[in-house]
Amino acid sequence: MSHRNARLTVFGRRLLVERVRSGRPVAHVAAEMGISRATAHKWVRRWRTEGDAGLHDRSSRPLTTPRRTPAGIEARVCDLRRTRKLGPARIGPVLGLPASTVHRILARHGLNRLAFLDRPTGQAIRRYERARPGELVHVDIKKLGNIPDGGGHKVMDRRTAMDNKLATTSRRKSCHPVIGYSFIHSAVDDHSRLAYSEVLPDERQHTAIAFWHRANAFFAAHGITVERVLTDNGSCYKSKQFTQALTTAGITHKKIRPYRPQTNGKVERFNRTLLDEWAYLRPYTSNDERTQALADFLHTYNHHRCHTALDGHPPISRVNNAAGQYT
Incomplete structure (x- = not known):
């Protein structure tokens, strides 16, 4: 080669x-x-x-490998990896193999990293990607605690944080102030990873429907026609009104199998990025300050942030279709 x-x-x-x-x-x-x-x-x-x-180049792979580990032993190595999640250092002594040999076997079968496995079932994760933007959009909601005016306990001592809570809200539960929660509604295109998010006060069906209308307009402004929407089985997504809102626009509504959030993994991974690079990036002194920072994060994510699944390019690079990646 x-x-x-x-x-x-x-x-x-x-x-x-x-x-x-x-x-x-x-x-x-x-x-x-x-x-x-x-x-x-x-x-x-x-x-x-x-x-x-x-x-042309030829493969350097040998025609025969007489010293390769027998198929039966390789099957036992893979079985221990899937069922007990053991690593090479622990599988080796069980089967009488060097750890380096076990690692090569796991790498050959695509099991060398636990991230490649579905933890509950031990099966290799089947990764997929739609062929063009808009073919599938993942939608989900992330719940975050609100921040009292002046900051919470992450910014200052707990006594001062409690005073801020008392000054921010009049709601009480068992004599304790209730700040409440914000709900981050997000939509991520499967092919390009282009993302749209909003911080909203609840996760009711009418809120979810209104969010989707704005998200659909966002994708349309980038030249993306949405064909399918994938959601979990939350109450707002199971409502007939949400499905009707999609059907009216010519969009098919798909729901994941219960207790299988991996199917909606692209927006779930985006939620983790939201927490690491926006919500918990720094201590905020108010809920409004955190909400205002979302717009800058989304612009950076869509236009500048390198995405490993896109060979180090930002999502907007696939939306523009500069290299003719899709038809």
């Missing part, structure tokens, strides 16, 4: 063959191209035997 320091690429090999076909000695051509005569003769010989197809 070619590497970054290889003297000859497929183009270079064709050039080598053309020079030899013109009647020049193989030794002279090899010296000009900085390769050995043996290498030059090898490529000329392959070309004469196989034609242009012989100039």
Whole structure:
């Protein structure tokens, strides 16, 4: 296989063959191209035997591996990994294998990282990605505690934080002030990972419907026509009104299987990013300050933040379709 320091690429090999076909000695051509005569003769010989197809790279994988671990033992290694979540250092002594051998077996079967496994079932996670923007949009809600005016206990001592709560709200429960919660409604496009979020006061059906109308307008403004929406089985999404709002716009509503949030994993992962890079990024002195910071985070996420699933590019790079990634 070619590497970054290889003297000859497929183009270079064709050039080598053309020079030899013109009647020049193989030794002279090899010296000009900085390769050995043996290498030059090898490529000329392959070309004469196989034609242009012989100039392409071949796999370096051996035809036989007589010392490879038997299939039965590899199956036992994989079974211990899936059922008991053991690592190479613990599987090795059980089966009498070196930890390095166990690691190679797990890597060969795609089980070398526990993140590749579904924890409840131990099965390898099947990752997927829709072919074009708008084909599927993931929608979910994240619940966050409100911040009293002046800041909570993360900013100052608990006594002062309690005074801030008393000054912020008149609601009480068992003589304690109730600040309440904010609900972050989010929609993430499956193909591009373009995201839209809002901080809203509840998660009722009418709130969810109004959010979706604004989210759909956001995607439409970026040239994305939504075809399907995937949600969990929350009460607001199970309502007939929410499904009717989607159907009226020509959108199919899909719900995940109960207790399987992995199916809605792209927006679940976005929720984790929301917490790490926005909600808990720094101590906020009020709920309004945290809410106002959301717009800057979303702009950074969509236009500037490198996304590992997009080869280090931001979501907007797939929306613009500069490289013709989708039809």
